[in-house]
Amino acid sequence: MYCGCKYISGSASTSLNPELQGDSESLGSVRSEVLPMASTSNKQVVAIAGAGDTAKYLVEELEKDSNYDIHLISRAERPWFNRPSISLHLTDYSESSLLSILNTTGATILFSFIHSNDHFYNDTHLAMLAACANSMACKRLVPSEYGGDLVNHADKPRMYIPTHGKIRRALREHKAKGGPVEWTLVNQGWFMDYFVPLEKRYFKSLGPVWPLDTDAWEAHLPGTGEEQIGWTAGRDVARALLRLIQVPYREWPEEVYLQGDVGTWHQALTWAEEFYAASQVYQDIVEYHDDPDNVPKLLKAYMDEWNFSGASANPREIVEEQREQLFPGLLFHTVKEIMEIGKRTGHI
Numbered sequence: 001m002y003c004g005c006k007y008i009s010g011s012a013s014t015s016l017n018p019e020l021q022g023d024s025e026s027l028g029s030v031r032s033e034v035l036p037m038a039s040t041s042n043k044q045v046v047a048i049a050g051a052g053d054t055a056k057y058l059v060e061e062l063e064k065d066s067n068y069d070i071h072l073i074s075r076a077e078r079p080w081f082n083r084p085s086i087s088l089h090l091t092d093y094s095e096s097s098l099l100s101i102l103n104t105t106g107a108t109i110l111f112s113f114i115h116s117n118d119h120f121y122n123d124t125h126l127a128m129l130a131a132c133a134n135s136m137a138c139k140r141l142v143p144s145e146y147g148g149d150l151v152n153h154a155d156k157p158r159m160y161i162p163t164h165g166k167i168r169r170a171l172r173e174h175k176a177k178g179g180p181v182e183w184t185l186v187n188q189g190w191f192m193d194y195f196v197p198l199e200k201r202y203f204k205s206l207g208p209v210w211p212l213d214t215d216a217w218e219a220h221l222p223g224t225g226e227e228q229i230g231w232t233a234g235r236d237v238a239r240a241l242l243r244l245i246q247v248p249y250r251e252w253p254e255e256v257y258l259q260g261d262v263g264t265w266h267q268a269l270t271w272a273e274e275f276y277a278a279s280q281v282y283q284d285i286v287e288y289h290d291d292p293d294n295v296p297k298l299l300k301a302y303m304d305e306w307n308f309s310g311a312s313a314n315p316r317e318i319v320e321e322q323r324e325q326l327f328p329g330l331l332f333h334t335v336k337e338i339m340e341i342g343k344r345t346g347h348i
């Protein structure tokens with residue numbers, strides 16, 4: 001099998017989740033190819049779990065810094081990640097598979113970008129926490145949160161209560177018991193990348209969950225359009241993650257809050273109108289509740305609630321305080337700036 005990345009190790013166990021069978025062929029074909037791979041350089045070994053959209057920004061930012069070896073953990077080969085800077089490790093996200101990868105690579109930090117609205121999220125993160133705890137060197141874990149204000153809106157979006165609740169509790173218990181793994185939940189509000197056309201960003205379309213349709217240039221606003229909303233560029237989040245690597249062990253806050261811009265959807269639409277001549281279409285949240293068995297509608301209603309409750313706007317004092325303490329000198333772009341960059345350049 002061709003792979004532009006440095007090597008592939010297949011340390012997955014044989015009991016694959018049936019949902020993942022689509023990926024099992026490529027996994028099976030390399031499963032026996034376990035190569036010894038202790039880090040041969042003085043570089044810090046960074047492990048990334050989940051070869052998705054946000055992970056691309058972190059990979060690109062890590063590549064700009066010669067101090068890091070990048071090890072990607074995924075269920076299958078993903079074309080974009082097939083690059084010389086990346087060592088790929090196929091997994092089924094079981095604890096034993098993850099532990100083997102962490103120990104053979106010598107990873108010291110694990111960033112998860114797993115995106116799942118079912119039990120896969122808790123399952124994989126619980127395995128990551130256990131694997132880090134039992135590993136020789138991986139004592140830092142950044143779970144895949146990337147939401148909004150957990151100080152005032154810990155219950156939103158509501159679908160996260162069953163999907164994220166268990167691992168959040170496990171992380172807190174781990175800390176309370178003096179466990180060895182330091183963790184932090186990174187939250188940036190909305191990724192503002194969705195203001196930029198699809199072909200110029202890494203984030204796939206969110207469909208109706210994102211209020212502004214960048215194909216039709218119409219907006220379906222949740223709430224009154226006057227509630228506070230927070231946005232941050234995906235690349236700025238990645239840059240902040242690099243800074244977090246450099247923060248001394250045991251100095252991470254439990255929650256990190258980032259925010260490139262804050263405003264209302266009405267304001268944001270004015271900015272977008274200036275750029276793209278978008279029109280506004282208003283829609284009342286109430287109509288989502290007339291069909292309670294419709295899961296996509298329910299998820300959309302939960303995400304709308306995340307918008308109009310102000311949960312995407314991070315606590316301003318914490319954002320500012322952490323910016324000073326953890327991210328001095330780091331530029332966080334505004335929505336207008338990111339649209340401008342999108343217009344000027346091929347990609348944000």
Ligand SMILES: NC(=O)c1ccc[n+]([C@@H]2O[C@H](COP(=O)([O-])OP(=O)(O)OC[C@H]3O[C@@H](n4cnc5c(N)ncnc54)[C@H](OP(=O)(O)O)[C@@H]3O)[C@@H](O)[C@H]2O)c1
Pocket residue numbers: 049050051052053054055073074075076113114115116117120144145146147189190191
């Ligand atoms: N606030 C916002 O605006 C916003 C927007 C988007 C995402 N997010 C959050 O950011 C994080 C990363 O999201 P992303 O968009 O970068 O992720 P993504 O590209 O959708 O997926 C990341 C990885 O998650 C795994 N995955 C995806 N769908 C799955 C499924 N149905 N079942 C099991 N595993 C699945 C895959 O891992 P493998 O590589 O192993 O296949 C995939 O590479 C998530 O926590 C997400 O909720 C926030």
